Amino acid sequence: MKAHYWIAFVLSLSLLPATAPGETQPPGPQIAGAEIMEKEQQAFYSQGKDMKAEIRMELVTADGKKRLRSLTMLRWNDPGSKDQKYFLYFREPADVRGMTFMVWKYPARESDRWIYVPAVDLVRRVAARDARSSFVGSDFTYEDISGRNLAADSHSLLREEKLGDRDCYVVESVPKEPTDYVRRLSWIDKITFLPLKEEYYDVQKELTRVFTADRIESIVAAAGGEQKSFPTVTRRTMKNLKTGHRTEVAFTAVAYNIGLQDAVFTERYLRNPPERWIK
């Protein structure tokens, strides 16, 4: 990991106010793997009431050829359940510009997904249900983007160790149903509960994919009348060690609690992206 990322990382963490998740009382070492992963999901996929980010993905082949994916993401957490709704507006490459993608995500069953193709004014339901499918041709799967069902894996805390200068839990997650990996190791920051690194192993026990959080920033937003800080992974990489292909992702203009409404995640705005949020 490049040194300047770590500097930014440490600097930003020092700005964390006292309300940062988990900071009040460092959890004891016996905390169960499942509990850690639940906090990780909360920190990584569900912070705030809602979120907006500009996402720029660089897909890089082993020989260095690059493709760009650029999109705006809106996320809304249903206050009454663990359901989430996502709205993606694609900007690059040119042939997908203006396309929108909407996901209603439920914790225990398959998501509902829609796509809108502006050139033909067509709203389609997306049949792709394999959450292990690649997201827009990147090294990230749909699950990597929006979170994997916690109950789909058995989690156990293996050890605690430092990654760089951060204290981490190392959690092993083993899928209960066969999938494209048989074992995942996650290094979870003890303070922020963000994943700093993940390793995916295939059935031959070989390391196939590696995720790294390359930069973490503290995003301040209003929450319940006061200012709250949301540690956010703003740069991340997923590398496929088998193919040498990697995807580097940068989040910019990240904002939490911007007042998104449930009504944004409907066919109306799928056809006409909400101007207020998507400039």
Place this chain on the structure above:
Amino acid sequence: MKSVIILGIFLLLLTENVRTVGAETGTGEELGGYEVQAAPSPDGTSGKPESFLEMLPFELRGFLEARGGFRMQDDPHESKTATLEETRLQLHLFKALDWARFSIKSDFLYDGTAEEAQADVREVNALFSPFEFMELKAGRQILTWGTGDYIFINDLFPKDYKSFFTGRDDEYLKAPSDALKTSIYTDAFNLDFVYTPRFNPDRFIDGKGLSYFNPQTGGLTGEEAVIVPHERNEWLGDSEIALRLYRDIKGYGLALYGYHGFWKSPVGFDPQAGAATFPRLSVYGLSVRGTVWKGIGNFEMGYYDARDDQNGENPFIPNSQLRYLAGYEQELAKDFTAGVQYYLEQTLQYGAYRLTLPPGMQAADEFRQVITLRLTKLLLYQNLKISLFTFYSPSDQDVYIRPNVHYKITDHWSVEGGANIFAGRNDHTFFGQFKNDTNVYSGVRWSF
């Protein structure tokens, strides 16, 4: 030429707004009333324009494309082997202001088969919201609704079958409408109401370039007998109304539809004038779509009310029909999706139709059935798409197969190739009539 003038006016309008737009794109991160503090982004994605396109006061996108195709067999009714031969530039200008959004999209092409340059203006429209619960979209626009995959029951917006059958991009299956679309959103339901003041017919197969079965001559026909229908071009008199009432219940989309207008292709015939006609038509239908088992299921039906031949006694006008469609699509393996559809078209007053059918004219079946299968496989980080779409009619005993391979070489360059294969036992059936039009095509596109 008209389109060039429209583009020019649009450009002028946009330059008027440059100053206000500049003020809007400041770096103030005031979102939803909350101050947002994010560390400066190291790659500088916000603010500074990176290219000429981003410096424009409006969005400009488009592509340049060359595409060609030819028929695989001689056609005694068509002199040209080429079915497609064109160089196409598409420009799409888009501008969002506080009170409205403007979209202008036009294609400029040289069509080698027609030996002429053309401007095909696909969009010139403004979208605005006079009330929170209402949107209006006025002008030339592409309109689509319904649940079918390449099969349309309640979508009676114009199609371009010539583009579809010769291997243009899927985008061109939909022809533009000159219409006013009013959308109303309420908690209970949403309503789309589309008024087309002057009938917009399909871009139908007329014999130019592609041969077809002519029921009047009882045989295959091509450029020697190009269809010139009685036009329906009277403003307000030849208007169309289409509406859709829809809502979502727990991820299931339900819709009711209505249409009042005309058959979109000239399926009628006026024996006195010896010309094809667009008979009057109304359609009432419904659809539902949502998760079924491990995939997406849909059902749609429509009642086609042939208002000019409700008793079914006029052999020159199609009878009323009931049309049904059931579909299911599922991802069978990673990046491999299959979709099947069953379509049934029932001719009503079939007895009257058979009784009044002139001797020698081919009778259509009472029940026409079509089964479709779509297979799509994505490879090489989804940059290579291999797809196959098949229409097969067990009742007509004909088939239409659309294989296609599309590869994105880079984010800007793509190539594709494919075929349109028609076969059938008889000349007069829906796909069988195009048996001499079987063609292969390829294209290269640069998008920006």
